[in-house]
Amino acid sequence: MRVLVSVYHKEGLADFCKYMAESQKAEIIATGGTAKYLAEQKIPCKTVEDYYKVSQLFDGRVKTLSERVFSEILMDRSNPTHAKQAAENGAVPLDMVVVNLYPFMEKCRAGFKNVEDAIENIDIGGVTLIRAAAKNFKHVAVIVDPRDYKKVMETMDSGKLAGLRRPLMEKAFGYTALYDSVIANHFRQDILPDYLTFGFIKHAELRYGENPHQFAYGYIDPGIKKSIFDATVFAKKQMSYNNYLDASTAISLIIEFQKPACAIIKHNNPCGGACADTPAKALELAYQTDPISAYGGIIALNRKFDMDCAKVVGNKFVDVILAPGYEADALETLKLKNGRRLLDVTGLMEEARAMKYHFKKVVGGLLYQTPDNTVADREQLKFVSEKKPTEQQVTDMLFAMTFTKHTKSNALAVARDERVLGIGAGQMSRVDACRLSIEKAKISGLDVKGAVAASDAFLPFRDTIDTYSEAGVAGLIQPYGSKRDEEVIKAANEKGMILVFANYRHFRH
Structure with missing residues (x-):
């Protein structure tokens, strides 16, 4: 068993490589920073530089882009010609490639210092290694997610790694596609590009979709600083697909107003709303618009939710309340009513204002448009x-x-x-x-x-x-x-x- 390791995120790596070295008797070959880390953990490994006789060039921009490295990843062991060429060139096949990439996505959410900072966080060699290993998944296992280390170890203990290589390949291609889409969208200036790419990361499984017989997941856009799934949720009950859909609509509506404003949403439509001198008065007037439809709906405020607001809500049946923050006594009062989901959407209003596009899935394609970000002049x-x-x-x-x-x-x-x-x-x-x-x-x-x-x-x-x-x-x-x-x-x-x-x-x- 021969393993090539080159990772930025090192969580779980020491335990995994120790398992590979001790239980699987694996020969581990690692790139510079990874090799140094493994050496510190007393895990035996060889460096890419020494083993393949290659040098890191241009401040690390070139380190794994070697013909020998890719020969050992890409050779088809079932092909006699490949086996002959490998023997002639001293290439020994690699069985596993463990790679994750420079943190472009994470830093994109936090914000780059400048264009140069963004450029230096674009991984080249790592993406190439992943794609090569994924292409040759019949012979090579590729691991891009540290959360998969445990699964791989369990599978190897049972002698069934071959059956896991395809799922690992699928995740690997998804990972590199996501990575490239975030880079493309970060640098994109054309609002309506010729090649439209989107990438999202699975956040959580939801109880169900719009209806109980539908499966649903929430995915986040790694290219923005904050998503609705990052909102702090105070609830004993999980947010549903419909809750998130209505909450997003509510946020898009209440950001339109400068004054204290309240909107009440039901089935993705407003059924009440008002502006007033105080959030509590706006909430009171908004609820009076249509109390029947407001039953089990979403109350949204564009100001911090205070105790006066909590008194207006009282014992009313409300599925979700959202606001950019809650006063402590108001929050504790609202929690007394079971079944309510309370969202702190601090920071999300800015993201909603900055949205650059909307899209809808249609049969065989996508409808894409700029947002409707005005009312009237x-x-x-x-x-x-x-x-x-x-x-x-x-x-x-x-x-x-x-x-x-x-x-x-x-x-x-x-x-x-x-x-x-x-x-x-x-x-x-x-x-x-x-x-x-x-x-x-x-x-x-x-x-x-x-x-x-x-x-x-x-x-x-x-x-x-x-x-x-x-x-x-x-x-x-x-x-x-x-x-x-x-x-x-x-x-x-x-x-x-x-x-x-x-x-x-x-x-x-």
Whole structure:
């Protein structure tokens, strides 16, 4: 048994190499830093430099890129020609390659000092060794994950290493693909590149997917500083697939507001929301939007969760609460109610603001787009009706449009004083979403008379204006661009309503 070892991460390595040397009588050949470490652990090994008669060049940039090294990894032992060439060149086959790479991914999350720092953390020889060993997995075992040392030792004890070589190969190719994708994405300046690569690391198995019969895992992006899976979770109950999905939507919504704000999410749609002078008041008003739908939902705040907020929540059934930090007494109070999952999302709001792309899987491919990171340009709004809005009404319109932006289309919302009164979400007909927003407010005992509304896209017909006018809604903001814009303007003037045109549409599917 001959083993080549070249690792950056050395956890578990001493025990593994000691096992290989003593139990398997393995000949261990290691690169400089690894060989020095093993020598310190009193584990016998030969250095690559001495054994293969190669020198480290260019500050270690070249050390394992040797014809002899790769001959011993890549030779096909079942091929007589390969065996003959190996004998002629003094190549003795390697049976195992243990390699992990310079910490580009880890340092990428922490942040590089500069471009040069990033470049010097790109591993060349290690990636090449891994790919060579993985290609020849029928004869060579390749280990890239220290967590696999125990499994390999157990398998070797039972004499079944051959059956483990393919799973190790699969992990190895995944590891190098991930590594390269993180490098590519770190240096990428083209928003829409010709070659799109993604790499994610398995974080945890979830209880199930959207439904109990579906398997699900959470994966993190190693190229960013913090993911939603890094949020501190205070709970006796595991976060579910749907919890994480709703929590991500909630974060994307509450980062839109500068004032203390609360949003309540249910089935990936907002069902309540408000801005106020204090987080507790925003939470109270948001919950009043639709208490029925808020049952078992997610409460999200963009401020630290204090004791006043905890008092508003009381004994309400809430699946998840998330905020950028909790006051100690509030946290202990919230924990008294079993079943709640409490997330501290400190640092995640900055990551959400920095997101550069969104994508969805489709049959045989991927839909990739830049994020919808605006609501409307206030200075470019068009006041197209005879009746003009007050400054407060414009503020409320933009507030309502922010909620429709984060609601499944077709979506309309009614608001007053930066408080959602009713939301019509995910309707196939825009006028049905309009009716639903009014009905939701009515069920909750909230009066829409004098309030304003927002639509995520333009009105294809005047029926939404007619319906809101009948309910007493004072005005509406919508993106312009419909063939019937003039008809809609005419309807607003007939009804004495305010109509404002915005310059961005906000479909969400």
